[in-house]
Amino acid sequence: MTKPAATVRELMREQYSSLTQSERKFANSLLENYPSAGLASITIVAANAEVSTPTVARMVQKLGFKGYPQFHQALLKELQAQVSGPTQRRANWVTEAPEGHLLNRFSQAVTENLEQTFSNIDSEKFDAAVRQLANTDGRLYVVGGRITRALADYAFTHFQAIRQRVTTMTSSAATWPHYVLDMVEGDTLLLFDVRRYETNLQRLAELAAERGVKVILITDQWASPIASVAQHSFSCWVEIPSAWDSNISTMMLLEAMIAATQEESWTETRDRYERLDELFDMTRLFRKFS
Template identity: 45%
Template sequence: MLQNEQTVSDRIQQKLDELTRAERQLALSILENYPASGLGPLSALAKDANVSVPTVARMVQKLGYKGYPDFQAELREELRAKVKDPIAKHDSWADTVPSEHLLNRFTEAVIENIRLTLGQIDPVAFDKACELVADQTHQLFIVGGRITHTLAEYFFLHMQVIRPNLTHVQSTSNTWPHYLLNAKKGDVFVIFDVRRYENNTLKLAEMAHARGAQIILFTDQWRSPVHQLAHICLSCRIIVPSAWDSVATPMLLLETMISSVQNLKWDETKQRMEALEDMFDQTKLFRKFT
């Protein structure tokens, strides 16, 4: 497999919206344990995904393969190419511990997440998202969930320095309707939603969309239901050897966005930073070494 060719995962991601409910269930099952999930017998894959054997056959054809054997051959070729990759063959990232140590396995998973994510991100869409966030003529709303509220708070803190006219929406359903009162057509909502997609977040997105707001969604490789309403969807891979998903890749995109927005509005940002530093000096928030 050539390096610039699409992977099976790439094809699945591009076709997700065109699949039937059962086919989509199958696709998400494959991505859950990719690529090992597709290396066994067809009947085993169907059973694991709780779909019929014909569903598997139909989906692999929709992905552009003649049949399941061709689909599996592509997966095996991906594995062979990965073994030949000098980075994949590297003994360890932390050379003071064995390659099978969690430090190395976790790092390898994060680097693979970053590689796959950057391979799928549309730079034009990303730049457009940054321009929307930087546009101070519209209100910016930032929304996180049970876990992703940490990303939302991090983003909000930096945007406070860069621009005015923004709101951090608390995700609890008994408070966020108050924030929607001020939302109007053209306003921008940056929403963070990864599995296990939250009902409150979807309802908020539906109501914001109904008011004419534009939605920028940070989500995972399976994509939150909010993506159907999003103007721009930034999907990140999040699987690591842990009971918890990783926010390393979403954080990478988020910090890149912060840098881009800062540069787009640097003159205003610089003035705001200078004013903020003066306030810090007056309040003696930070210790000065002279």
């Protein structure tokens, strides 16, 4: 299986230091409404970014595209990937997947997803997010969407044991204003959002950010729009030979965060583990082996 092509967003980040001031202005304008801001004609996108048409043309070539039409098609393909449903995803795999048993193709896809995910994580940003997750000065809120709420439940179970002041938000968006009501500056919101991106999660993130809450987003390789308000955003590669996307790389990243958060506050966490074990013994929830 060939290595997935870099997204336009990734190309801009890689080349950002080499861009001129006007080219950076266009790049920033595109990132603010990505990828939709680049789907119009070159004259319109230049005018919207308040730069010249030649500026757009030069930046596009710096990213490795022959011209604006090729750049436009790459953005359009990304947009189609973001909104594609299960039927279309499976159709793509049926025509593009290599020969061989599904187990082999699945294994190869998952392995490449893991490699892509972890090779694109900035260790300094990861460490900063972990410090935020371990910071008990504020409350940690955890929420997921239609598919990712299982990841949110998993995260809550572990973080509740690691640290105090952890709240899991229900899957019903109608209840979220009650949580937002109690959010204050310095709190943290760990949020999961993958394609198709959920507008209610985006609004929740915006409301939280307006209150000074630090948003940590775990998303897919196309990046949820929530990335624009998140303090830390992590992309996980998710495509597999299936009508559904995979959560394996997302789970791996989450478990790495859980392990790192545990180590960040190990003295306090060890004490919590010991007291938790005592409570489990008292309730006799688990069978003990001599």
